[in-house]
Amino acid sequence: MITVQGLTKRFGSKFAVANLSFDVHEARVTGFLGPNGSGKSTTMRCMLGLDRADAGQSLFSGKPYQQLDRPLHQVGALLDAGYVHPGRSGRNHLRWLAASNGLPTSRVDESLATVGLTEVGSKRVKTYSLGMKQRLGLAGVLLGDPHTIILDEPANGLDPEGIRWIRDVLVYLASQGKTILVSSHLLSEMALMANSLVVIGKGQLIEQCSVDDFVSRYGDHWVRVKSPRAGTLVEALQAGGATVQPLDESTIEVRGPSAAEVGELAARYQVTLHELSQQTGSLEDAFLKATAAVQEYTAGGVR
Amino acid sequence: MINTLRSEWIKLRTVRMNAVLAIIAVAFPLVITVLTALLIDSDSMDARNLIGLVTGTSVITGMLLGVIGASSITGEFGFNTIRPTFAATPKRSRVLVAKAILTIVVGIVVEAAMVALCYGIGSAILNGRGGDVAWSDAGNGRSALVGIVCFAGIVSLLGFGLGMLIRSTPAAIAVLILWPLVAEGLIGALLAVAGVEHPFKWLPYNAGINLGNPDAQTSADSLGQVAGGLYFLVVSLAVCAVGAWSTMTRDA
Numbered sequence: 069m070i071t072v073q074g075l076t077k078r079f080g081s082k083f084a085v086a087n088l089s090f091d092v093h094e095a096r097v098t099g100f101l102g103p104n105g106s107g108k109s110t111t112m113r114c115m116l117g118l119d120r121a122d123a124g125q126s127l128f129s130g131k132p133y134q135q136l137d138r139p140l141h142q143v144g145a146l147l148d149a150g151y152v153h154p155g156r157s158g159r160n161h162l163r164w165l166a167a168s169n170g171l172p173t174s175r176v177d178e179s180l181a182t183v184g185l186t187e188v189g190s191k192r193v194k195t196y197s198l199g200m201k202q203r204l205g206l207a208g209v210l211l212g213d214p215h216t217i218i219l220d221e222p223a224n225g226l227d228p229e230g231i232r233w234i235r236d237v238l239v240y241l242a243s244q245g246k247t248i249l250v251s252s253h254l255l256s257e258m259a260l261m262a263n264s265l266v267v268i269g270k271g272q273l274i275e276q277c278s279v280d281d282f283v284s285r286y287g288d289h290w291v292r293v294k295s296p297r298a299g300t301l302v303e304a305l306q307a308g309g310a311t312v313q314p315l316d317e318s319t320i321e322v323r324g325p326s327a328a329e330v331g332e333l334a335a336r337y338q339v340t341l342h343e344l345s346q347q348t349g350s351l352e353d354a355f356l357k358a359t360a361a362v363q364e365y366t367a368g369g370v371r
Numbered sequence: 372m373i374n375t376l377r378s379e380w381i382k383l384r385t386v387r388m389n390a391v392l393a394i395i396a397v398a399f400p401l402v403i404t405v406l407t408a409l410l411i412d413s414d415s416m417d418a419r420n421l422i423g424l425v426t427g428t429s430v431i432t433g434m435l436l437g438v439i440g441a442s443s444i445t446g447e448f449g450f451n452t453i454r455p456t457f458a459a460t461p462k463r464s465r466v467l468v469a470k471a472i473l474t475i476v477v478g479i480v481v482e483a484a485m486v487a488l489c490y491g492i493g494s495a496i497l498n499g500r501g502g503d504v505a506w507s508d509a510g511n512g513r514s515a516l517v518g519i520v521c522f523a524g525i526v527s528l529l530g531f532g533l534g535m536l537i538r539s540t541p542a543a544i545a546v547l548i549l550w551p552l553v554a555e556g557l558i559g560a561l562l563a564v565a566g567v568e569h570p571f572k573w574l575p576y577n578a579g580i581n582l583g584n585p586d587a588q589t590s591a592d593s594l595g596q597v598a599g600g601l602y603f604l605v606v607s608l609a610v611c612a613v614g615a616w617s618t619m620t621r622d623a
Contacts, residue, residue: 104444113622116457116458116461117457117458118454118622120457120622133461134461134462136461137461137463139458145458147454147458148451148454150451151451151452151454151455152452152455152576153446153450153452154380155386157385163381163385164378164379164381164461165378167374167378167381168374168375168456168459168460169379169459208455254596
């Protein structure tokens with residue numbers, strides 16, 4: 069389990085992370101979300117002691133990272149796939165990492181095989197694609213078979229097969245009881261693999277909850293109705309104060325009443341229904357709504 | 372600590388530039404020595420002359436070894452591998468001590484190998500051409516060979532210290548090379564103009580290079596061989612201490 073308590077990091081007078089507290093639990097994938105510049109990467113660096121926090125602490129199973137003996141056995145972290153010497157081979161990169169924590173060279177070969185880089189392990193990293201570097205970084209994470217894994221944008225540069233692979237790996241590792249904190253801008257992927265979310269903006273906690281709760285709280289909800297007598301139903305719904313948006317002659321979206329209420333109203337007016345379904349907005353919609361007030365950079369409209 | 376040393380050793384020898392620099396560091400004085408031994412009148416060169424040639428050319432070796440020392444840490448900052456390094460070994464002091472040990476050992480071993488090769492091959496060529504180069508005639512020149520090996524170890528350490536402090540490979544190398552070539556000359560000249568007596572005596576590189584000069588005596592304008600070397604070591608250790616403090620307190 070990871071416990072972050074009152075973490076604060078300032079660069080000059082600007083607060084990158086401000087009194088941030090959250091927990092990351094075992095046996096689940098916890099998504100770490102926030103707009104660009106919200107402090108996700110800084111938080112992760114502070115958690116690992118790479119950036120010196122001005123206040124607060126991060127504990128890994130009750131211990132600060134700096135006090136972990138041979139940390140690769142306990143925490144595997146990938147902050148950036150580019151943190152490799154381009155002139156060194158992938159295998160040698162893993163060898164020095166393994167040696168630093170007393171891991172045998174056999175673990176290097178096993179990790180390379182796990183991420184599918186055995187054949188290119190002896191090639192210099194500068195010949196790797198971004199996706200291959202991500203895989204190499206993940207091999208480094210898996211070296212010590214840690215119980216806690218921290219990944220910053222691990223899907224960057226991966227092809228669809230790679231993205232699916234990493235999703236499957238993380239879900240599998242979580243099912244084995246590991247603690248996983250992963251940041252990503254691919255919200256559709258996050259929706260598929262994360263159980264919990266920590267959402268931050270401008271260095272502060274916005275929400276920590278399950279994905280379902282987050283979407284339920286911030287996402288849009290409506291009822292989709294299909295009927296040959298949609299017009300009759302629209303009048304009845306509007307008379308009851310519902311907001312109705314026709315999609316075509318027979319299909320409408322209704323905001324306000326629940327699906328059950330729409331169904332009962334249709335029965336009262338003897339309107340035949342071909343479809344009646346509760347719709348919920350995506351994680352992306354919920355995220356944008358939750359972080360609308362803390363977006364650091366906002367794009368202008370396309371003309 | 373053993374794990375950290377092993378890890379840093381893998382890093383040091385898996386970067387091609389370090390191997391290239393080490394080869395040049397050995398090859399350059401060796402080529403000069405061989406050419407000199409082949410072309411010079413063999414009777415005009417005895418053991419002390421040969422040692423003078425070896426210690427003179429090996430200053431280049433020392434500087435190249437200093438570059439290896441500097442790039443062993445600046446490369447980490449340049450490619451951001453310092454982050455996985457400190458993530459794998461959170462006790463930063465352990466990493467820095469391991470790097471310093473390896474830097475000094477590599478500096479001393481490469482320099483010693485170069486000195487042995489140059490003297491051995493040079494004396495063999497000269498003796499083969501009818502000269503009379505005998506180790507027994509080397510006299511206090513032997514202390515110069517030991518001194519220049521120590522000098523290489525200290526320059527390597529200085530390079531590492533500058534690397535920690537400056538973090539940029541080109542800037543650290545520029546300071547390491549330009550300091551003795553340009554800065555000390557300018558500072559000494561300015562101090563002389565300002566009326567300071569014996570201004571070069573306390574300039575670190577100027578003092579340290581006495582390690583390769585067996586005739587350097589402690590006097591009004593020189594610290595001598597041993598004291599000069601010790602003074603250079605103290606200055607290099609001070610640079611390392613400041614660099615280590617900077618690396619341990621700043622964000623990685």
